[in-house]
Amino acid sequence: MESKFYDIVGFENDVMEWSDYENEIPPLDESRWIRSDHPPEKGQVRTVKAAHPFHMMIGEPFWMLYTPVLSSLNGWDSHPEEIEQSSFVHCSIERVLERNDTKAWLRVKVLEVGMIKDYNQCFPVRDGSSGYLDDFEMFGEPYLFNYRNWLFISAGAEGDLGVWGLVKRLDTQYHMLVYGDWGLHKNNAFGGNILLPRHQIEGWIEEAKQNNRYETVG
Template sequence: MNKNSIAFPCPACKKIPEKMTMDNQNFEIAAFETGMEWSDFQADNLPSLDEKIWMRSSEPPLPGSSRIVLVYYPFQMTAGESFWMLFMPALSSFNGWDEHPGEIDSSAFVRCVFEQILLQDENRAWIQIKIQNVILLKDACAVWPESDGSGCLDSFQIFRDNDVLRYNGWMLLSASTEGDLGTWALIKKKNERHHLVALGDWGFHYDIVYGGNKIIPEEELNKLLIK
């Protein structure tokens, strides 16, 4: 493998899958949801790749800064490539927004450039990235123009039940089938309209989240809420 490239095997099938196609599906961006943990380390004080207990970042990165992060499956990149990543502060990155909804406002979409590999084994690597852009989820409605979100939540129709969390103007919908595949949506209510700012879609070999400012028709949302 190219010494400047990273591709990890799937923990389940032990094979390296084809690289995910990051089509934005008419959203503003398509980002990775998993495969990276954010640190505040410098290159001279990195934990070993086997170390599990270390302090994850609680504050989103700043544009123009360089950061050191731990990457693992399904991360697959070559040095010089840019990509979007979902940043979640430490507690919610472990336990989800449903456990720590107060961290939604400090979560963000982050555009990164993969700069170099610092330390690597078969399943993990410490790498350095450059931060190009940061869009806090709470600011998405101001950053991106509104667009029609009709049908954006159709992926929920295949699931029997939906979980719903409401917190401080946010609504988090999620649904899955025994951990095999699932979807989730983060919606901000503003001026009596429902703005879909993030839509997650995950399965065996993919874990993608789309970002935008989609206006969800109230009748479509209501159908999901009564399931």
């Protein structure tokens, strides 16, 4: 769970869902249960539902991407107003309440919360001119969603694997603050402050507009 390219390595929000339950929990196979709309705070102990490919041990700290409940279910491109409420949460498992081969109810301690919107100030700038966007181009032309000064970029291969990035535009510069890659056995999220090549991003924007792969709101 370390990377020389990013400051934070963790799991994407699909791997862990947050609840307001304490000791009484729904059955593991119950799909209809009340997701929490209370963001995690440092020092809390919370009940979460984790699923494959989550694989941490009791007491072992890990990072988890947190998004509020609407965007966790439907994505930032459906609820972009929740981007600036999203964070990476540093946690450790305190207790396993119930588990099977693919899912578990856990009690986790919140060790730290870092708001994504501040990562351009929290982390030193890394040069993104080489390597950081290669995976997007591997999948062909990406889809771009624009909300105010945010760009959500995604690309994939027929639902089997893909990549995405959350980019913050500051004046004429583009900083990728979150990157994700997913597949059958991985669902990862990375946090940092990657300065991307302006000409490449603006070229993608123009191509996406011409090919109906660009959407803007707000």
